[in-house]
Amino acid sequence: MKIIDWYILKRFLVTFLFTLLILIPIAIAIDVSEKIDNFLEHPNLQLSEVLNDYYINFIIYYTNTFMPLALFIAVILFTSKLSSNTEIIAITNAKVSFTRFLYPYFIGASLVTLLSLAMNHYVVPKSSKIRKGFEKKYINTTKQANALKYVSNFSLQLTDSTYVFIRSFNTENKLGYDFNSEVYDGLELKSKLSADNIRYSEKDSIFTLTGWRKRLIFEGNDSIFSGSKLDTVFNFSPKDLVYKSALAQEMPSGELLKYINISKKRGVKNLNAYLVELYKRTSLPIASYILTIIAVGLAFRKRRGGTGLNLAIGVAIMFLYVFFMKVGEVLGSVAGVNSLSYVWLPNILFGFIAIYLYLHGRK
Known part of the structure; x- marks a missing residue:
């Protein structure tokens, strides 16, 4: 120079x-x-x-x-x-x-x-x-905090055949209401798991369903099971329920890109x-x-x-x-x-x- x-x-x-x-x-x-x-x-x-x-x-x-x-x-x-x-x-x-x-x-x-x-x-x-x-x-x-705290009418695709629906979820206390999980074979419904409430435990990454009902669909007849409490796991966490641009600002680009790709596979629309x-x-x-x-x-x-x-x-x-x-x-x-x-x-x-x-x- x-x-x-x-x-x-x-x-x-x-x-x-x-x-x-x-x-x-x-x-x-x-x-x-x-x-x-x-x-x-x-x-x-x-x-x-x-x-x-x-x-x-x-x-x-x-x-x-x-x-x-x-x-x-x-x-x-x-x-x-x-x-x-x-x-x-x-x-x-x-x-x-x-x-x-x-x-x-x-x-x-x-x-x-x-x-x-x-x-x-x-x-x-x-x-x-x-x-x-x-x-x-x-x-x-309070209004800004509540925007990230409450999620309503949320749907999520976990795999090619499994879909999750939640009427409402509080991301602070990890408690949701009116939960449904459906498994399909192509366009045919094979099983459905419903619960009145769903709670997430961060300690062991387990979801606890209360007032649950499970329906298995076969040719000619169905099997229905129910109970008061069921511990199970799902391939998502409460973090996946909140889609806000503010959360994107907190992710390094590698994590953000991975998050976008996973969300696309889960069928998140926007x-x-x-x-x-x-x-x-x-x-x-x-x-x-x-x-x-x-x-x-x-x-x-x-x-x-x-x-x-x-x-x-x-x-x-x-x-x-x-x-x-x-x-x-x-x-x-x-x-x-x-x-x-x-x-x-x-x-x-x-x-x-x-x-x-x-x-x-x-x-």
Whole structure:
């Protein structure tokens, strides 16, 4: 690498870190102002617990979230500074092409992308599990807690021939009502196990059925058995009954992918919320390249208004990107749609803008 490459790369990384160090304290200050009442409601809550279980993981989560934004703003800031100081004019006069000028930018974007990918797929999910556990214990409202606590009218395919139906289930005390398990041979029902109540024991992974009835279907006659209590095992746990995007955020990508594949085999109809979470862990880091090209294209040429105008345009573009990203996540979570296309939609749209600015910059 040439001296100018090291110079640009150094400015890239320093400005990027400086921008993150500005954004994170602002996020913490806003969060403290919102959550201080929740913290004070618990007199036994220690400051060390707040810092270690919540705010350290809060910083990890939002540092990763703000990376593309910080990268975009950082590139606009220091590239505008290069332009206003006529340093870019000197570089272009030295017969350095726009493509060659982007070389150190792409090295910096690659470093940020690799870091973001590692955090998205491995670090942040584990961190989020600790943070959300703290939120569930000290912060979440009753309505939010109940959304994860109660499951109703749930169906699950355990094997190619076995199906489970539960009228309602409380994931906190592991107790459910109106349970049915049906075994089929093709389209023909072979047996049915029903129970008034079903309770799960985490200690030995056993389900206890109370008020149970079992019907075996044969040609010409049926056999019916019943009893007050029956201990048995099934190939699922209460965790499999709750399909919420919040739970997907707590799973490392390997575990999340395995969970999605198992759920598909069990016949779960809508896993798009999980697919959206899996896909965006890659799409958002990759956006660093697209946003870098857009930022350089905006700030490459010296213009009236200088850094302030470039920054205003950049912030507007960033908000549009975030808007399309959120819309894509919501639409991608709807049953029956292609989640991958919706998650990558912002990158595709802004990719065209990046290509236009790149071609314009080459002239």
